[in-house]
Ligand SMILES: Nc1ncnc2c1ncn2[C@@H]1O[C@H](COP(=O)(O)OP(=O)(O)OP(=O)(O)O)[C@@H](O)[C@H]1O
């Protein structure tokens with residue numbers, strides 16, 4: 001079982017506007033609503049590729065019910081804590097000339113007693129399982145929560161996967177997570193540098209492995225991805241296709257990687273499948289399906305650096 005934690009789930013409201021104008025009434029040509037948040041996206045893709053997953057976190061109100069019911073309808077196990085305030089709505093505005101503009105809500109306050117309930121749930125996850133901690137941490141929860149949870153999980157033999165940015169990620173590293181997936185901007189922020197080329201990224205990715213992270217994937221959107229582990233450094237290209245929606249591409253990469261690794265134990269196959277999953281999501285309106293991933297998989301070439 002792969003558990004995912006989304007501390008601040010969302011209803012992702014995608015609005016397509018043909019010719020978006022600021023300070024005007026705009027009318028959308030299409031609206032779509034999805035259950036969202038990074039951990040939830042990982043669970044949705046894991047389920048689609050046949051991996052057993054349970055989504056954990058906090059939901060509330062009518063938006064929370066939408067999130068929970070949508071996931072249950074897809075056949076995903078959920079074990080959320082219900083809070084009093086509504087889960088947030090995140091707006092994803094797409095316009096042909098203007099690309100993708102996102103406005104993410106701040107989300108509900110998590111009262112102390114609900115937080116303690118959540119921690120007790122995590123304590124019941126058995127040894128040997130995998131847990132994905134992904135997405136922003138609500139303001140009402142400790143800023144170092146991912147660090148604390150990774151420490152706890154590593155100590156109990158649970159494999160932690162962390163997709164976070166900034167100091168939240170930096171402090172996680174020393175607790176030896178199984179996987180982290182910064183994009184190249186997030187990796188640069190971690191070390192206070194800006195990368196001009198792929199070659200400049202290599203020593204920093206490897207440094208994370210030396211600090212104890214077992215696997216590191218640095219995603220670089222249309223430029224592909226890099227994989228770092230004790231066995232070496234590998235690069236992957238991305239397949240050809242038309243980008244429709246990059247929301248959730250990084251989460252799909254994570255899901256493709258851990259779902260394939262859980263099934264095969266093969267890290268390079270997992271990397272290849274993960275990159276195909278990221279691109280399959282970038283090329284579709286919703287998250288990718290298994291068929292879409294498998295159509296792209298042969299186009300992803302993995303090379304040792
Ligand atoms: N323009 C693109 N063309 C092809 N594949 C893409 C594109 N953008 C993203 N991808 C795929 O998705 C993966 C993750 O993308 P990216 O590096 O943008 O992650 P991210 O910043 O975590 O994304 P997000 O936060 O939008 O989910 C890439 O490694 C690639 O496989």
Ligand SMILES: O=P(O)(O)OC[C@@]1(O)O[C@H](CO)[C@@H](O)[C@@H]1O
Nearest residue numbers: 036037038090104135136247248
């Ligand atoms: O505000 P956060 O938690 O950083 O990110 C939330 C979010 O933008 O991430 C997902 C895509 O990765 C979306 O489903 C969701 O709306």
